[in-house]
Amino acid sequence: MGNTDDFFSSNQKLPSKIKTEIVRKYLRAWSVILSSKHKKIGYVDLFSGTGYFIDKDGHREPSTPIEVMEFCACYYRDMAKNFYIHFNEPNVEYFNALSENLKNHRMWPHIQRRLTLTHEFISAENLEEFIRPYPCLYFLDPFGYGGYSIESISKILSGRGNDILFFFNFNRFNMDISHPSEKIKSQSEIFLGVESKAELLEKIHSLHGREKQKAIVDHIWSALENCLPEKCYVVPFEFEFQDKERTSHYLVFVSKNITGRKIAREVMSGLRTEEGGEFRFSLKKSQKTQGLFSNYYLLGDLLLKRFSRQQVTVREIINIYDTENPRNSYVDKDYKDSLKQLREQGIIAVEKPDGKRVPDSQMPDTSIVTFLR
Template structure:
């Protein structure tokens, strides 16, 4: 890890840490209520725990959350790894300085392993323990599909990883030196195909093609749900990286999508772009009205086409739209689209107990939408 990274926390790093922290809190609450055994957390590129200005990074946010919950503190087992031994030494010191850290320190494994292409073969994870894993490399070497598969193997396990789109995009454009690392994530055949396909594409098309290929690879190998969240470079409106959430469980997808929605830029229709529009690049205006395309308009057309001539439960419609991996929509967006279609006479809603609340037409989950 580049040590300059920990000089001062950027807006991008702050948002990333918030998303990881908020998901850990929600995930631990769910696991705790459905599982009586030990619970695991793994951070493979943990860093020193604090930035030079004293701002805590993800490991200390997680530790403080655990120590505020006595039951969680008695059940958690953690792994903090960083190839830089000095980072590990600093992190261990920071944790020991936290009041009541003796409640958790004995269940933390600190290590200085290099996470390379073969690392997945060395790591040992109890298959009976649900684990949340966080992989935040400076580049992408060591980020392999086999590692992600292993981290997701046990029931209840989820993974959040940093996907350095900027570097991976360049690797796809360059000589075969990087093919080994690309193949470890995308597979050899897909890497070869992507290099040919990307050569003729415009930058925006390249990005969509790479992200679609990543989602496809993850779903082919280990995941049922994949959620990307986009970040821009600190000095230009160009994609820097994504954090990618991977899970086998719709409950995990539901929780993380809600967290990402809360932390995302949104348009005037409250449709999220699932990205951080940082102040350096976008100023204070994170909401914009497009003159050309509004996602809610597209959603209305999708609903009309998908459900034409059908009667369907509103909750079912929301789930089918929202938990499609390609969808940026949330249940509130789907219900707004249904209200618009009802006003246009395209949809009739049956099963309401109250027609309106505060002047807004209700869209209860148990009601049915009848499409003309």
């Protein structure tokens, strides 16, 4: 397992809050869909921690295990009676604290028969042992990137209804991949596989900075997208060092369900920020940026280029662009805000199917957009 780095050198504050919020919100949306189709669903967290983290003021804040218990408390009558949980924490001290914190939670008497609590060392070789025979949301959050591999992730995803969120230490991986120590280099080889790592090293041989980062993550995202016979979808949430202008970590969502991808994007888009204390958090290419037209979303430029001189509905624009660019991170609001801005500049015309004008504040799915350039 990779070592900790300066991302974890101070109280985790906003990073932990954002991770926890993404998991909590996705779990709720995922469980509503899956519980209507399956008699049994679950949540598996193999690096659970203590259940709490300490914020910048020294206050104790709930992390994912306690938030999952709160989820059970809120929705117990609806579906939590068919909801099963597996928490695992390899660290002895953390495990003991987690056990105590869970048993002190008000939901413990109600959920304990469907909650498994283990203290096992997790590796890419034994992770398969923790895969459940029913649909689960899996969360992997080790300090480094050890404990799982592309192959083990594919085994999780092969299960019906399974989705996964994992915290990937890009900063550590980037340093380790070409490290002189065979022991350290082996971690990246375990994660990618021997052949895949060799391919990546060839790709990045003469690259540096952002170009190198792009090549690395493109390689990893592609490996995840193609880890099963059916198409998988990847949605990464990027954590950046504010003072170093480089990426620290990614919280990566992977699913073979396109609806899951849509939900994950919506959840992450509600949490993206340009600044967040020590770190910035962003969904790639989602912030406002200077494009061809002043104060426009970059997306507006892309849509103008793709649909130049065409007449299409708003929903067709979203569906076509999304299909052609499956790794994009835009949500419906991004598309509609961009179209509104293009309309303000007189670059597109928007009308209802009956030919009537669409109010400036609206951009319904059925609206017909005419690109004038």
